[in-house]
Amino acid sequence: xxxxxxxxxxxxxxxxxxxxxxxxxxxxxxxxxxxxxxxxxxxxxxxxxxxxxxxxxxxxxxxxxxxxxxxxxxxxxxxxxxxxxxxxxxxxxxxxxxxxxxxxxxxxxxx
Amino acid sequence: xxxxxxxxxxxxxxxxxxxxxxxxxxxxxxxxxxxxxxxxxxxxxxxxxxxxxxxxxxxxxxxxxxxxxxxxxxxxxxxxxxxxxxxxxxxxxxxxxxxxxxxxxxxxxxxxxxxxxxxxxxxxxxxxxxxxxxxxx
Numbered sequence: 001x002x003x004x005x006x007x008x009x010x011x012x013x014x015x016x017x018x019x020x021x022x023x024x025x026x027x028x029x030x031x032x033x034x035x036x037x038x039x040x041x042x043x044x045x046x047x048x049x050x051x052x053x054x055x056x057x058x059x060x061x062x063x064x065x066x067x068x069x070x071x072x073x074x075x076x077x078x079x080x081x082x083x084x085x086x087x088x089x090x091x092x093x094x095x096x097x098x099x100x101x102x103x104x105x106x107x108x109x110x111x
Numbered sequence: 112x113x114x115x116x117x118x119x120x121x122x123x124x125x126x127x128x129x130x131x132x133x134x135x136x137x138x139x140x141x142x143x144x145x146x147x148x149x150x151x152x153x154x155x156x157x158x159x160x161x162x163x164x165x166x167x168x169x170x171x172x173x174x175x176x177x178x179x180x181x182x183x184x185x186x187x188x189x190x191x192x193x194x195x196x197x198x199x200x201x202x203x204x205x206x207x208x209x210x211x212x213x214x215x216x217x218x219x220x221x222x223x224x225x226x227x228x229x230x231x232x233x234x235x236x237x238x239x240x241x242x243x244x245x246x247x248x
Contacts, residue, residue, distance in 0.1 A: 034159075035217035038152050039224070051212045055159075058127030062134065062151050079124060 001025045001109065003067045003090055006046065010094065010104050012069065016081040017090035023066040028105050030098060034059050041065060046105060048098055052076045057083040057091075065089070069105075071098045112136070112174040118158060118183075119167040123211065126162050129170045130155040133179075140174070142247055149225040150179055150245050156218040157183040157241050163208050165239065178227075180244045189235035197223065197231070 004021035007014060014021070026044030031037050032051050041047060043064040049056060052074050060068055061083070067090040070076065076084070076091055084091045094101045114136065116129035130151050137147045154170075161168040161183055168185030190196050196203075197219050204214025223229055228244040 032212050033215040033217065034212040035156060035215050035221055038155055039217060039221045043148075049212075053211055054124050055126050055211065055213075058131070059155070062127060062130055062155055 003092075006067070006105070006108065007090075007092060009108055010101070012092040012094050015070070015076060015091045015093050016084035017067070017088055019085070020067065020088035020090045023088075023090070025066045025109070028102070028109065029065075030102055038063065048102055048105065050074055050098070052080065054079045054083060056080065057087070057089065060089055061087050067092055069094055069101060071096060071101060112172075114172040114174070116170040117167070118161045118170060120162065120165065122162055122167070126159050127155055129158050133172055133181075136174070137179070146245060146247055150181075153222045153225040153243055153245070154181055154183075156221045157181070157243070159213060160218050160241070161185045163204060163213055168238070177248065178244055178246045180242070183241045185238045185240075187236060187238040189237055190231075190233040190239055191235050193231050193233055 003023045024044060025046055027042060028046040029041040030048045032049050034055060037059050041063045045065045046067055047060055047065050048069045050071050057080050069092045071094055073095050134151050165185030166187055171182050173180045195201055199220040200216040202214045202216035208214045226243040227246045230242040233239040
């Protein structure tokens with residue numbers, strides 16, 4: 001599944017990185033601890049988090065994740081959005097809390 | 112090939128830039144992606160440690176046909192008990208740093224899991240040196 005299908009099906013808002021909407025998704029990882037994500041996430045994963053600072057982009061980029069979903073309508077600062085645009089690694093936003101959006105992503109990726 | 116980077120205390124905005132640069136170099140050298148992944152995880156953690164815990168420092172990387180050797184030498188304050196610091200879950204990070212999602216006590220263990228050789232030396236009041244090596248084959 002591509003990131004843009006995830007956006008459409010789960011009604012996510014694209015905050016940045018639109019050029020990366022064709023990235024292929026392979027699984028999902030959920031954590032707000034950066035070292036946990038660094039150590040355990042896989043290439044192509046969707047990353048669901050409430051962290052919004054620039055280091056999130058650094059980690060997502062180094063791990064070659066497919067996109068980031070920020071929960072509860074959290075926004076990212078300009079630095080973070082700029083890097084997302086530069087790397088074409090989309091930052092998406094949902095109004096839902098982590099549990100709800102995680103369930104939806106799970107159902108979608110396993111359907 | 113010899114590469115060198117400076118890291119600065121609390122400069123979180125640039126955390127990961129040395130890792131990103133070395134990752135690109137290793138890709139250009141056609142190193143096995145699974146090996147690159149390990150280097151990147153270990154180096155990122157060491158880079159963040161120098162930013163979060165130390166007064167900055169220097170990263171040097173030496174790459175030859177068989178391996179990459181990376182040294183992260185910081186300017187202190189040093190680690191009083193390295194064995195304690197190596198245990199997963201132990202951290203001296205400030206509340207602010209923890210709020211950013213760092214300081215979970217996973218950094219040094221993450222490094223250890225991903226390198227073939229690790230040598231951590233520290234002198235309180237002077238600084239810490241983390242030397243790590245990953246073989247390409």
